[in-house]
Amino acid sequence: MNLRDIAFKNLLRRKAKALFVLAGLAIGVSTVVALISFVDAMTENINHKLEKYGANILIVPKTENLSLTYGGLSLGGVSFEMQEIREQDLIKIRSIKNAANVAGLGPMVFGVVNVENHRVLLAGVDFEANWILKPWWKIDGTIPGENGVVLGSETAAVLGLNQGSPVTIKGRQLIVSGVLKPTGSQDDQLIFMPLKTAQAVLNKEGLVSMAEVAALCKDCPIDAMVKQISDVVPGAKVMAIQQVVKGRMEALAQFKKFSYGVSIVVLLVGSLVVLVTMMGSVRERTEEIGIFRAIGFRKSHVFKIVLLEAGFISAAAGILGYITGFALTKGAMHFFSESGGASIQPSLELVGGALALAVLVGLMASVYPAYLASRMDPNQALNAI
Amino acid sequence: MSYIRAENLSKQYGSSDAAVMALHNMDFTVESGEFVSIMGESGAGKSTLLSIVGAMNPPSSGKFVVDGIDVYRLGSEKRTDFRREFIGFVFQSFHLVPYLTVVENVMLPLTTVKVSKKRKRVLAEEALDQVALAGKEDRLPSQISGGEKERVAIARAIVNDPPVILADEPTGNLDSTTTHEIMGLFQRLNQEGATILMVTHSQDCAAYAKRILRVSDGRLVEKDI
Structure with a gap:
């Protein structure tokens, strides 16, 4: 039994909350993955078409x-x-x-x-x-x-x-x-x-x-x-022959900027979902945190438990988000690509990026709830029950 | 020198007009291996006293020393370490973690200790054995009776072999048969060397202790039976 076990078991107990956080983050990550994959695939597609335009x-x-x-x-x-x-x-x-x-x-x-x-x-x-x-x-x-x-x-x-x-x-x-x-x-x-x-x-x-x-x-x-x-x-x-290349590339660059903007907004919303849910979870667990602190868990231990929970769930959201985003892009390419689906391949780089992004956003959004949990006074926490 | 020493302990909640004095200049000592009951009416200051003794609630003034350590001169994190090493808590409403099994609840005080998982499990099973709960290790708190929950709470309090056990109304939620079983268990732990301080309303339970401290209006009114 260690802090990891406690974090993991708590997630299993609070499945609904865990799923809510998972969904919030996964939607954010899948949007980012979908947009990046889509832009990449479209760039590839346009380049392919540019070849057809000739010289x-x-x-x-x-x-x-x-x-x-x-x-x-x-x-x-x-x-x-x-x-x-x-x-x-x-x-x-x-x-x-x-x-x-x-x-x-x-x-x-x-x-x-x-x-x-x-x-x-x-x-x-x-x-x-x-x-x-x-x-x-x-x-x-x-x-x-x-x-x-x-x-x-x-x-x-x-x-x-x-x-x-x-x-x-x-x-x-x-x-x-x-x-x-x-x-x-x-x-x-x-x-x-x-x-x-x-x-x-x-x-x-x-x-x-x-x-x-x-x-x-x-x-x-x-x-x-x-x-x-x-x-x-x-x-x-x-x-x-500037107009052919530049026109297309500039349109794509604009779309890229737009997609980054959308990604940031979606990730912000995702991180707010994590923040609010984790805050609620910490408040619900006043008794439990009080016990932990009373029997000798340091503030850093409590902080770590909350972050571990966020880390587990964020990693799962990263993987789920990548799979969803990739599937969305596949689907979108059928509609947006004139050739009926430009080739899009799974990218290990993007898997790693999605995982890192999800964990980073999840952890950052959980720092404040973890801080609040760690600052909980054991005496007050147990008296408040 | 006494193992536990409270010198001129006072605790005030709030300030100025809203100030409430929960404890007034309390002095007492407890020797190593003693079993002491703390009795008093509701609101007399028992719980405040227990929380101060439990290193969780700094007094407004006075000194509290355990084994030569001035507990409230320790920093917050050091005091947390002190609680882990010196004190086993048995809370009034058991306070078991609902999603952990019986054995995992007992292992909790060992979570942050650098001991292998296997060893932690062995220690927890030994503690459960002491409170006659062997065979129920993998049940959840919701799957055992009130008396068994109390035993789990006691096993958790003794798993890391702390020198002091603090119990807050440990039998408050139990029937009389279970109450006597639990009190017998405390008595046995005391005979094995544990120093026990127990807050109780019950004269019957207090009778298991070697000494009673009576608290009234935040003052110690009687130190012996």
């Missing part, structure tokens, strides 16, 4: 000229004369600090060619990288080999070419391996071919006109990545 960083050659195009309408001044980027410089992007956040890197080379008496913009691309950078692309046909091309939908219509049609570009015999389904973008008016082939056709071996980067920015600020890329590709201008 969010553009690398273009430095130029003094201002662009004279808007919404696909060109008013001249397109700076094809500007310096190209060296392909080998782009390799350095794989060694930047946040290289792990680079999901895809797509160098492109552009040039104007004559095809079937039409001037057409030819783009050399890395088709592998394009699946990440332009996941919305759908090709009627196949990805072109070394001597193949893919036509934008409008280009195919204007040139009257289909999959399998032969086409000659700068004296080079090529085959149309596929036609891009309409994208609603400038891509519909281009001819695409593998980067190496395009560089050869355009006499731009080792050079690229621009590059697109898909950056996963869950753990990194996109601005930092832009800076890091600028440092390794000095001849280029690196720009973030």
Whole structure:
């Protein structure tokens, strides 16, 4: 028999009170767990979606000229004369600090060619990288080999070419391996071919006109990545397509702040439940505490008994709160995630956090009742019965 | 020198106009191994005296010494330790902890003592054996009779072998047969060496003691039978 036994047995006797404290704390902890898990899962979900949005960083050659195009309408001044980027410089992007956040890197080379008496913009691309950078692309046909091309939908219509049609570009015999389904973008008016082939056709071996980067920015600020890329590709201008990433991340950050606020309020309410219930419990136990003190329990022993009770119940609330919060998040993700349930995995870190949080809140809320209990005068306590 | 010495003990509750003198300049001594009854009418000051003797209620003035220790010169926590080591309490309404079994109630004074759980259990079972309650260790207080509760309370008072046992109306809630059994038990404990101070209304119970202190209006009016 020790202080732990007394605390535990008292909890078993006062089941209703113990359950009330347990429920109060567990609701608080489960809310915090649910909100944190939900925010994490949503961040994951948004990041996953951001990948689908494709490139969010553009690398273009430095130029003094201002662009004279808007919404696909060109008013001249397109700076094809500007310096190209060296392909080998782009390799350095794989060694930047946040290289792990680079999901895809797509160098492109552009040039104007004559095809079937039409001037057409030819783009050399890395088709592998394009699946990440332009996941919305759908090709009627196949990805072109070394001597193949893919036509934008409008280009195919204007040139009257289909999959399998032969086409000659700068004296080079090529085959149309596929036609891009309409994208609603400038891509519909281009001819695409593998980067190496395009560089050869355009006499731009080792050079690229621009590059697109898909950056996963869950753990990194996109601005930092832009800076890091600028440092390794000095001849280029690196720009973030800010609105996509920032807009989403800012919305999430706002929700995070809101969820922290809600968590604090719910935890405060939970701690008040603990405080009030423990106060009531201490008052009810005047006789018992009087006996303890009379027969030689020090103030610290009584203090410890009350805190042990709070500790036991808080730990149970921590575990219960985690399980409930996790289940709530699972359920919520079905409603809030468009894909019908982003993956959410149990986290040991969060279990530990929930346990620590519950015990901390439970103990803090019980300090005052424990203090009152320990200060009880044995003579007064026993006379008051 | 006497084992217990009360010198000029006074206790006042409240102050100025509302002041009530519960004890007036009380002097008495108790020798080691004595069995002393404290008698008096309701409100005479018996319980106040017992609480002072129990190291739970500091007197307004005077000195209370046990085994050479000036009890009220000890700090609050030291006085708690003193109670644990020197005094076994038998309360009027048993004051058993309802959610602890009989043996656990008896073990209570040992809770904070650095002894193994097994040893505590052995000591508690020995104490229960002394009060003829062997076999009822695992019952709850609600599952035993009034007389048995009193025996549990006595077992709890003697489990750590304190030199002094204080009993406050120990038979107040018992029938006459049980009363005599309990008083016989006190007598036996006294014969085994315990110093016993017992507050009682009953002349019959007081007769078991070797000496009676009579209290009236907070004053000691008679020190011997």
